[in-house]
Amino acid sequence: MQLWTKINPWFEAxxxxxxxxxxxxxxxxxxxxxxxxxxxxxxRVIPKLEDFLNKWPTxxxxxxxxxxxxxxxxxxxxxxxxxLWLHRAATTIAEQHNGVVxxxxxxxxxxxxxxxxxxxxxxxxxxxxxxxxxDTNTRRVIARAVHGRGEAAPPQATTDLADMEAxxxxxxxxxxxxxxxxxxxxxxxxxxxxxxxxxxxxxxVCAWRASGYPAYEGKKRATQKRFEGSDRQVRGLIxxxxxxxxxxxxxxEIVALWADAEQRDRALASLIRDGLLVPxxxxxxxLAS
Numbered sequence: 001m002q003l004w005t006k007i008n009p010w011f012e013a014x015x016x017x018x019x020x021x022x023x024x025x026x027x028x029x030x031x032x033x034x035x036x037x038x039x040x041x042x043x044r045v046i047p048k049l050e051d052f053l054n055k056w057p058t059x060x061x062x063x064x065x066x067x068x069x070x071x072x073x074x075x076x077x078x079x080x081x082x083x084l085w086l087h088r089a090a091t092t093i094a095e096q097h098n099g100v101v102x103x104x105x106x107x108x109x110x111x112x113x114x115x116x117x118x119x120x121x122x123x124x125x126x127x128x129x130x131x132x133x134x135d136t137n138t139r140r141v142i143a144r145a146v147h148g149r150g151e152a153a154p155p156q157a158t159t160d161l162a163d164m165e166a167x168x169x170x171x172x173x174x175x176x177x178x179x180x181x182x183x184x185x186x187x188x189x190x191x192x193x194x195x196x197x198x199x200x201x202x203x204x205v206c207a208w209r210a211s212g213y214p215a216y217e218g219k220k221r222a223t224q225k226r227f228e229g230s231d232r233q234v235r236g237l238i239x240x241x242x243x244x245x246x247x248x249x250x251x252x253e254i255v256a257l258w259a260d261a262e263q264r265d266r267a268l269a270s271l272i273r274d275g276l277l278v279p280x281x282x283x284x285x286x287l288a289s
Contacts, residue, residue: 003145003202004169004178010201011181016188019046020125021180027101027126029053034118035086040077048077059101062087063094068287071276072243078232080239081274084288085113103127116157124179130172132164133179137186141202142167144190148207150216151192234258234267238285242277248286 019025020033032052036045052073056062062070067087074083089111093101101122102108108119120131139152142163164182168175189196197203208214227233237257241249258264268285271277277285 002169003167003182003205004174006201006205007181007185008169008174008177011177011184014188015180015184016042018042019049025126026057027103027122028057028059030126031089031101031114031118031122032086034121035082035113036077038082038118039079044077048073048075056090058099059090059093060099062090066289068289071239071287075243076236076240078236080276082113084275088112089114101126103129105131116161124176128172128176130168130170130175132161132168133183134160134164135183135186137184137190138164138179138182139186140192141182141186141190144195144208145202145206148211148214149218150208150213151218151220153218154221231263231267231270234260234263235271238268238271239276242285242287248277248280248284250285251283254285 015021020030029049033045033049036049036052055073056065056070065087067084070083070087071080074080077083092111093099097107102111103123103126105119105123108114108122109116114122117133117135120133123129124131124133136152139155139160142160143149143152146163146167164179168178185200185202189200190202197206197209200206203209234257238249238254241253241257254264254268255261258267268277272279272285275288278288279285
């Protein structure tokens with residue numbers, strides 16, 4: 001099924017104007033944006049990305065700054081360990097790749113915090129190479145249009161990449177557009193809860209639509225727990241307090257943040273274990289440096 005003949009012209013006419021799609025956007029900018037976009041809304045990422053790249057326009061710039069500066073700049077994007085991983089990745093790029101984000105997928109995968117999706121996204125969107133790039137949106141479009149399922153099964157890297165590879169055009173440039181277009185279609189048209197089927201360029205070839213939109217009965221990916229009242233919320237409160245003070249946050253201040261002592265201690269311990277906070281002798285915790 002040559003979905004790309006429908007997806008590519010649709011994307012070129014309807015794709016959102018996003019910073020990382022601008023001509024000449026750097027490979028470093030692409031890598032930073034992919035770190036930021038992990039489980040974070042585009043609207044929240046755009047202003048942070050601009051600020052981050054203005055402060056650290058190259059991997060060497062970030063590597064030469066303390067990791068705590070990166071964590072502080074990450075602010076409330078969520079999952080602050082991503083900032084720590086990005087700093088480690090920048091250090092590796094500076095030390096092992098002469099400050100140039102590598103093009104090779106295996107070299108990208110060797111960077112801290114870089115997985116299958118991010119490595120291929122950088123190789124494709126920054127360098128124009130031909131690789132399948134599969135995110136949650138892509139998997140949903142393939143599940144519906146190709147396999148006739150209302151939802152995608154839990155991620156399986158080998159199967160997911162093979163599915164996308166089989167659909168990609170041979171030419172590098174067209175393949176890159178197709179990768180971006182499939183993600184975009186899943187993000188704004190073939191959405192999880194309210195797909196806009198009448199606006200979809202695949203409406204006439206969609207297996208799910210043709211079969212009458214059957215309910216999905218297969219295995220489902222585990223859903224994330226509510227943020228309110230979760231350990232993630234407590235971690236966020238502690239990190240916000242640590243970012244706000246150059247001298248870190250004290251035990252007394254942490255106690256005032258959350259009433260449940262067991263949950264509070266568990267969240268604090270996880271931040272220390274992740275390397276985001278470093279205990280000091282004075283019952284104080286500072287951002288990793």
